Amino acid sequence: MPTAPLRELIPFEAGERRIDVLVVDDDEQVAEMTATFLERELADARTTAVTDPDEAVPLLRAESFDCIVSDYDMPPFSGLELLERVRGAGFELPFVLFTGKGSEEIASRAISAGVDEYLQKGGPEEYPVLANAVENLVEKHWAEQEVRRGYRALESAEEGIGIIDENGIYRYLNRAYASMHGYERDELLGESWERLYPDEEIKRFHDDVLGELEDEGSWRGLSTGLTKDGERVPERLVLTRMADGGHVCITQEIGRGERGDALFELSPDILVVHDVEGTVLDANRQACEELGYDRDELVGTSIWDIDATADPDRALSFWEDLPMDTPRRFEGRLERADGSTFPVEIHLIRVEIDDEERFVAIIRDITERKAREEELLRKNERLEEFSSVVSHDLRNPLQVAQGRLELLAEEVDSEHVDDIRGALDRMGTLIDDLLAIAQEGTEAMEFEHVSVEEVAREAWGTVETGGASLVVDVDRRIEADRDQLRQLFENLFRNSVEHAGPDCTVTVGALPEGFYVADDGPGIPEGERKQVFDPGYSTASDGTGFGLNIVRSVADAHGWTVSLTESDDGGARFEITATE
Known part of the structure; x- marks a missing residue:
């Protein structure tokens, strides 16, 4: 079923809104030019330009802004220090780092610090890109604000509010709903509504109420629920059918004041x-x-x-x-x-x-939660240190060696040049794979409903596939982090092309609880199939041995399992399935 854009589902504030942007740049002419181009490129925008970063936070307190566009190098300030001040003052606005001092190190630091967008300055052609980024970030920010507002309204409601899907399973309920029945919220999510009602009420709902709800679109009346301890609770219910299946249930306990002391005490x-x-x-x-x-x-x-x-x-x-x-x-x-x-x-x-x-x-x-957070922070700090060493201390001398090799190749005709070039390229791939493994532990997962076919085709377009062909025979959307799913496909496709040959056919197909990637190559002997996911294991002379380890890491992060078997054509078939 197609899903409407988020802004169409939010019933708050109709119509167009003006975008208010704060531009911070210590160069007055650049600041004014940036502000002017933003007002010209955006349909309805008001910009305020300042050259002193110290003025930013007081301005945010005095006026309303939707986005901040900041330079990076503003001695003695940096744009990242300004971001820290803004976040420390409690402002969660989109923050765009728009800088002429671009480098991989600054970009990495900006992303780690929580910058929402990192763009390098250039000529006038860069301003439409900046305006588009600002517009997209602000629209997302507005939508998130309204979603949070709606969620807070549900959470602060005195009545119990629950959302039940077409199979009768609780997909959401506020604390009041759970508390009314003596449960913690997590105990009811994923459970059937029948858990909260005695047998005679369950029968009445199936015989009478649910049919009327389907026909009329709503139902209201009295019912008797059950607490976790089996105590009966008289309730007023209002049920409303949802267009995409399931219904919303609003419940209020009759004589709630008389039971308030017990709920408080227990x-x-x-x-x-x-x-x-x-x-x-x-x-x-x-x-x-x-x-x-x-x-x-x-x-x-x-x-x-x-x-x-x-x-x-x-x-x-x-x-x-x-x-x-x-x-x-x-x-x-x-x-x-x-x-x-x-x-x-x-x-x-x-x-x-x-x-x-x-x-x-x-x-x-929250003692246990804090302990977990501190341990995760320590692990992430170690990963960041490792990533920094790999990214800079190894990549920089490698790039120097590659450059010197190209100069040498122009001066000397040697049969060893190609071998050296291949070895350096393999080192570069190895560095990329090591960074991918490290960054999986530091990057937040953003789950969404994604099309398996769409992500697979995107991944195929980013891999050196030679004369290989792709067949996608799966029409399914799954809950996944889009970027990591694409990385999983990229490594599986790269593995197929490397081992099955440049003219192979790679197939992405559906499984009852997942999907598979198969090729028509020579396959992998059964005795070696468990080893292929180990870091460093490779049967290719120029392989790094980390590609399939990355596949397993991505699967583990999603709660999936990945297994290797033989395809219908005798090649390799990797099956990715949901874990029960």
Whole structure:
């Protein structure tokens, strides 16, 4: 089924919007010229040009901007330092580094720092490219803002809201929905709605309600649900059929106030209620157990006594500015009665209870998550160091050697030149493969529904295939990172051409739970098939031995398995399937 563009699915703010761009360049003429070209190239844009990077953050606070276009070299500033200041001030705007000082090192640093687009300055022909990049980034930024706004609205709703697909499986539900039935959200996602209802209600829904929902498009009425402990919950339901299958369920518990105390007390999260001055008014059982206090010891104490990171002046100001009924998330550290501390994720909500302002803190221990993040950070730092050595310390002398060889070939007619050139080319390929393996650990995965056929054909166009031909016999979309899937195909295609010959036929076909890539070459002996994915293993004299290892790494990152067997034509067939 075709999918509408994201902006067409977002019901917020119709019509065209003006794009406001902040241009930062220490050369006044360049800054003004960049601003002028952007206003000329974009349909409706307003630009503000500044030559002092120190003015950028104050301007962002004073005015509204949609994008920043910054030079790189602005002594004593750099564009990346400006990006750090902008992000540190809490502005998540698209950031374009538009610089005349381009290099592979700067580009790598820019991408690592989180620059959204990196472009080199040139003549006037570069400005349409810049304008197009700004327009695309801003449209994406707007769409993401509205999606987040919609998500926050769902998450802050008092009613339970769930999305159930055509097979009756929960694909989304807010915390209120899960909490109403005594579950954590993750316990219900991927489960059938029938898990939350007694047998007689399930029968009634199948016999009467779902048919009316299909015919009329909506249904509302009363029902009885089940909690995780088997307790019955009277509910009001509103069901609305979705055009692409499935339905939305909005549920509200009848007599919710009477059960509020139980939900508060039995929540697996730490729950603390305090007033506008920071005095603890109530705390649930989990709070007492985690912090090591009796309830009587907690009630009446100050938030500063249990929040190791809280600053009274900043906290009071934050609470005063916190909108009503709008959850805010932040991280901190709580202090136990014995003086030990632990990291937590806090969702703070300002509410009105019995005509009094109260603050409800929903707190979760994130000790294990922080440990995983720190370990991942250490690994990524080591990978970045490795990538830097490979990319610069090895590639630069290799390029010098290649250049000197070409000069030598013009002066000397030697049979050894071609052998040396082949060896240097193999070293270059080896460096590229090592970088690809290292960068898989540092780059974020961006999953989307992609066409297997489309990505396969894109990959074929980037590989030296000689006289080989490609046959694609798969019409399927899968959830994958597009760039890594293309890398997987590129390495499989390159492997086929290298081992099956330049005139081979490579076929991409469908499997029940995945796809395969096969060729009509001589194949790989059964005894060697498990070894081909090991790093450094190659049967080709000029192979690096890393291509199929990259294939396995990409598959592992997606939760897939990759296996090697024999194709119908006697060649190699690599099968990529989803892991149960």
